[in-house]
Amino acid sequence: MPHLPTLLLQIGVILVVARLVGLLFRKIHQPQVMGEMVAGILLGPSLLGWVAPGAFAALFPSESLGFLSSLSQIGLLLFMFLVGLELDPKILKGRGQMAVVISNASITIPFFLGTLLAIYLYPRLSDDGVAFTHFALFVGIAMSITAFPVLARILAERRLLRSRLGIISIASAAVNDVTGWVILAAVVFLVRASDSALSLWVTLLGVVIYIGIMLFPVRRLLRRLEGMYERQGGLSQDVLAILLLFVLASSWVTEWLGIHALFGAFLAGAVLPKHPKFVHALTEKLNDTAVVLLLPLFFAFTGLRTSIALVSGAEMWFYTLLIITVAIAGKFGGASLAARASGLPWREAGAIGILMNTRGLMELVLLNIGLDIGVLSPALFTMLVLMALVTTFMTAPVLEWIYFSRVKPQEYAPLAPEAGVDMGVYEMIEGQKAE
Amino acid sequence: MNKLLISYVLMTVIPLLGVLGLLQAGSRLQAPPAIGGEWALEITSAPACEAALTWQQPPALSVSQSGRILHLTLNDDRHTMLTGRLVEGDKVLRAGNNEQQAQISLQVDIDRSVLPEQLKGVLSVGACHDPQWIVGTRLPRSDTPSMGH
Numbered sequence: 001m002p003h004l005p006t007l008l009l010q011i012g013v014i015l016v017v018a019r020l021v022g023l024l025f026r027k028i029h030q031p032q033v034m035g036e037m038v039a040g041i042l043l044g045p046s047l048l049g050w051v052a053p054g055a056f057a058a059l060f061p062s063e064s065l066g067f068l069s070s071l072s073q074i075g076l077l078l079f080m081f082l083v084g085l086e087l088d089p090k091i092l093k094g095r096g097q098m099a100v101v102i103s104n105a106s107i108t109i110p111f112f113l114g115t116l117l118a119i120y121l122y123p124r125l126s127d128d129g130v131a132f133t134h135f136a137l138f139v140g141i142a143m144s145i146t147a148f149p150v151l152a153r154i155l156a157e158r159r160l161l162r163s164r165l166g167i168i169s170i171a172s173a174a175v176n177d178v179t180g181w182v183i184l185a186a187v188v189f190l191v192r193a194s195d196s197a198l199s200l201w202v203t204l205l206g207v208v209i210y211i212g213i214m215l216f217p218v219r220r221l222l223r224r225l226e227g228m229y230e231r232q233g234g235l236s237q238d239v240l241a242i243l244l245l246f247v248l249a250s251s252w253v254t255e256w257l258g259i260h261a262l263f264g265a266f267l268a269g270a271v272l273p274k275h276p277k278f279v280h281a282l283t284e285k286l287n288d289t290a291v292v293l294l295l296p297l298f299f300a301f302t303g304l305r306t307s308i309a310l311v312s313g314a315e316m317w318f319y320t321l322l323i324i325t326v327a328i329a330g331k332f333g334g335a336s337l338a339a340r341a342s343g344l345p346w347r348e349a350g351a352i353g354i355l356m357n358t359r360g361l362m363e364l365v366l367l368n369i370g371l372d373i374g375v376l377s378p379a380l381f382t383m384l385v386l387m388a389l390v391t392t393f394m395t396a397p398v399l400e401w402i403y404f405s406r407v408k409p410q411e412y413a414p415l416a417p418e419a420g421v422d423m424g425v426y427e428m429i430e431g432q433k434a435e
Numbered sequence: 436m437n438k439l440l441i442s443y444v445l446m447t448v449i450p451l452l453g454v455l456g457l458l459q460a461g462s463r464l465q466a467p468p469a470i471g472g473e474w475a476l477e478i479t480s481a482p483a484c485e486a487a488l489t490w491q492q493p494p495a496l497s498v499s500q501s502g503r504i505l506h507l508t509l510n511d512d513r514h515t516m517l518t519g520r521l522v523e524g525d526k527v528l529r530a531g532n533n534e535q536q537a538q539i540s541l542q543v544d545i546d547r548s549v550l551p552e553q554l555k556g557v558l559s560v561g562a563c564h565d566p567q568w569i570v571g572t573r574l575p576r577s578d579t580p581s582m583g584h
Contacts, residue, residue: 101439105446112450115457122464124502129469132461341442379501
């Protein structure tokens with residue numbers, strides 16, 4: 001049984017620090033999530049454990065970590081469900097080709113550079129308990145991920161969702177997100193398959209059948225829920241309970257299949273009907289609990305696992321700088337080049353590049369999976385967390401510098417005025433408070 | 436369309452083929468031996484010295500590994516932390532702390548030919564003449580989430 005007073009105290013402290021640091025970061029024009037990520041680090045061994053080891057040990061005794069971890073995982077499941085829910089295939093209509101080129105290039109170029117980096121890092125930061133292929137695939141995917149939710153909110157905050165920049169960025173990030181999570185699921189599947197009782201082919205068949213069931217019969221059934229929502233004129237508690245059960249069941253299946261529960265939650269959101277009002281109602285019900293209460297627990301939990309002391313000495317800092325440089329060159333460079341090659345002017349191409357370079361929370365999700373399955377060492381985990389922080393932090397100022405300070409709002413290029421852009425669920429994001 | 440297709444080939448297909456080539460090339464790489472995790476210790480000889488470490492029971496060593504670089508935490512009453520490296524063909528672990536007042540160093544041989552893996556060596560405390568002799572056995576990995584250190 002968890003020691004309830006300790007758990008309540010932990011949640012209280014985490015919420016206070018997350019809100020305060022989030023507020024501070026908003027004051028310097030950074031997204032709230034950036035502040036919450038930093039708050040997690042501050043509460044971990046890197047700061048609190050260093051300046052007040054007694055208080056740190058009392059607040060986060062190691063036997064309490066399991067409970068904190070479980071709560072934060074529930075939060076992540078809900079969050080990944082919401083991320084999947086926000087993915088609307090309508091956005092690809094009429095601009096699919098350009099989005100596919102930009103998003104695929106912004107995955108494969110950083111993935112290639114990440115694999116190249118893995119050749120250098122594997123003998124230096126890994127051990128023979130980890131196969132090179134698993135290590136390289138993980139470093140590759142860590143370089144390729146984009147924080148779709150942060151990107152969507154930055155664009156919404158700037159009222160850019162209907163501009164060419166906004167539409168192409170959202171569409172590219174959406175394709176990137178789906179591709180990235182599919183690759184991650186495959187990597188986790190490969191790593192786990194090596195010590196799973198089920199054979200690789202049985203598991204693979206199970207995954208294919210599961211995705212098929214989700215995309216066709218389940219999707220059709222879910223449309224009935226949307227119909228119930230429309231008949232009732234709102235989201236009843238019964239419908240919400242059914243949807244939550246659906247998320248849990250989908251997460252359970254993917255965890256059982258060996259591709260991680262988060263993938264199931266994401267897919268559950270992705271296959272739900274995308275009627276904007278339905279999506280908005282569902283998001284409103286879940287968002288506050290997931291984002292305000294549970295996600296800071298995940299950031300704190302990540303912070304507890306991040307020890308900057310592990311990155312000590314010139315050698316380790318050199319590796320960290322190398323990782324950050326490769327991450328930025330691959331993602332910012334790759335996406336910018338692809339956007340330019342697709343016919344966009346340099347300024348817009350650069351803006352797309354920097355938006356795609358935002359890794360944020362999605363990177364932390366991925367890194368925690370890597371640490372859990374033993375592919376990442378604690379020091380490499382910390383280095384990659386620092387990379388996630390730097391790439392997320394740099395987005396707002398660099399975007400300001402290369403785009404907003406030089407292009408006036410009335411000069412934002414619309415996509416095609418005659419196209420009658422259907423922004424689907426993203427219209428709702430624009431109305432929400434940008435975090 | 437042609438321009439997009441060429442861009443796609445140049446920026447997606449070629450890097451993807453490059454990834455496959457790199458995965459193939461990297462499969463021959465060797466990484467240092469895995470010794471990270473928890474080790475149960477046995478103190479086979481302890482010096483009669485006031486400055487010697489006072490172990491909690493049972494004595495244990497936690498190793499956080501990043502390649503050859505190691506961060507160790509002893510479960511003595513001060514949770515002493517040491518930083519170290521794998522040396523001499525990755526068969527010897529050498530570690531120490533940076534404190535001038537209470538300098539502690541550890542040197543152990545790692546034997547991975549037996550299961551579970553074993554370590555054997557000495558732990559020296561600056562103020563004591565004689566070292567502590569220790570023998571360790573690697574414990575199976577637990578599923579409990581770990582902290583950064």
